[in-house]
Amino acid sequence: MEKLQAALNKARETRTTGDARMPSGSSKKAGGPIGLDDLWQELEPFEVQDDHLEMHRVVTRAANPAATPFDILRTKVLLQMRQNGWKRLAITSPMPQSGKTTTSCNLALGLGRQKDLRAILLDLDLRDPSVSSFLRADPKHSIGDVLSGKVAFADQALRIGDNVACSMANRQEKDPTQLLLAEETAAVIDQIESSYQPDVMIFDLPSMLVNDDTRAFLKNIDCALLVIRADYTKYGQFDNCEREVAEQTNVLGAVLNAYAHKSDQKD
Ligand SMILES: Nc1ncnc2c1ncn2[C@@H]1O[C@H](COP(=O)(O)OP(=O)(O)OP(=O)(O)O)[C@@H](O)[C@H]1O
Ligand SMILES: [Mg+2]
Structure with a gap:
């Protein structure tokens, strides 16, 4: 267990910092290298529609x-992430x-209201x-093409605000x-982080107990939130999931989604 933690820490320390090559097609403007604001502005802008977001409980x-x-969740997560x-x-x-995508989209757009921050979902x-489909977006390329190095993040990601x-x-x-296990994927994520310098990168991952995908990817992650659906998730499932995630990364906490609070119930 300690050995695993040491290996994880080492992998995090050796992540590329600051000198990643720029994504193709966006490294320079006529006149020299471009700044971080310009790099973000060069991402294709995308307008979300409020009524569509609401339909998907993105509020x-x-x-x-x-x-x-x-917003409370965003602030708690942000403070804990910054501290560490x-x-x-x-x-x-x-x-x-359980509400993973709902939580991911709400966190990303909530972070977007903090104008001094940058977030990548x-x-x-x-x-x-x-x-x-939550955002009603139609990206020209898929994220799989970014991870496998076929398409640059600069040419695939869409910018909201x-x-x-x-x-x-x-x-x-x-x-x-x-794809999630590949070293090339880890290198692409490093490159995106060092080029775009986000304060937070949110990864909407699959459920832990249904296949190996999340297990394969957690080595690239600093911390995790577990979304529990109050009306579906069994305690044993939560316990297994929490233990497995904690073996690979830091568990920030659990979000209890769809908890029906009765109005006559004492807090
Ligand atoms: N608090 C809630 N109350 C009612 N419905 C909800 C709530 N949270 C999410 N939902 C709905 O439940 C469904 C599943 O939510 P979501 O897609 O966010 O979960 P998920 O964990 O990402 O699912 P998947 O495992 O399929 O990726 C969606 O239709 C969503 O709108
Ligand atoms: Mg989902």
Whole structure:
């Protein structure tokens, strides 16, 4: 266990910092190297539609009472990540349909309201991606092409506002575990982080207990949030999931989704 932790720490320390090559097609403007703001501005802009977001329970685009629980979550996550120097947050759950994508999108758009921050949302649920349908986006290329090095992040990610980038899928991948385990994928993630310098990278991952995909990818992550569906998730599933995730990364906590608080119930 200690050995595993030491190996994980070493892998994190040796991640590329600051000197990653720029994504193709965006390294220079006429007149010299471009700055970070320009690099972000060069990402293709994308307008989200509020009524569509609401349909998918994505409510954090503007401050409002429905956004408050996610805003609290955002702030707690951000503070803990900053304290520890962590940048990469995995969102997973024991079983499907727990609210991972809902939580990921709400966190990303909530972070976008903090104008001094930059956030990147990556849809790594490669068997059953859904961020693009939550955001009603139609990316020209799929995130799988970015991870395998065929397409630059600069040419694939879409930008919401000035400070949120989303790398989404437009198809299911045939062999997601291989892609998520690959060293090349780890190098691409390092490169995106060092080029775009996000404060937070959110990875919408598959459920932990249904296949090996999340297990394969967690080595690239600093910390994880577990989304528990109050009306579906069994305690044993949560326990197994928490133990497995904790073997590979830092568990920030669990989000209890869809908990029905009765109005006559004492807190
Ligand atoms: N608190 C909630 N109350 C009611 N419905 C919810 C709640 N949270 C999410 N949902 C709905 O439950 C469904 C599953 O949510 P979501 O797609 O976020 O889960 P997921 O864990 O990402 O699922 P998957 O494992 O398929 O990727 C969606 O239709 C979503 O709108
Ligand atoms: Mg999902």
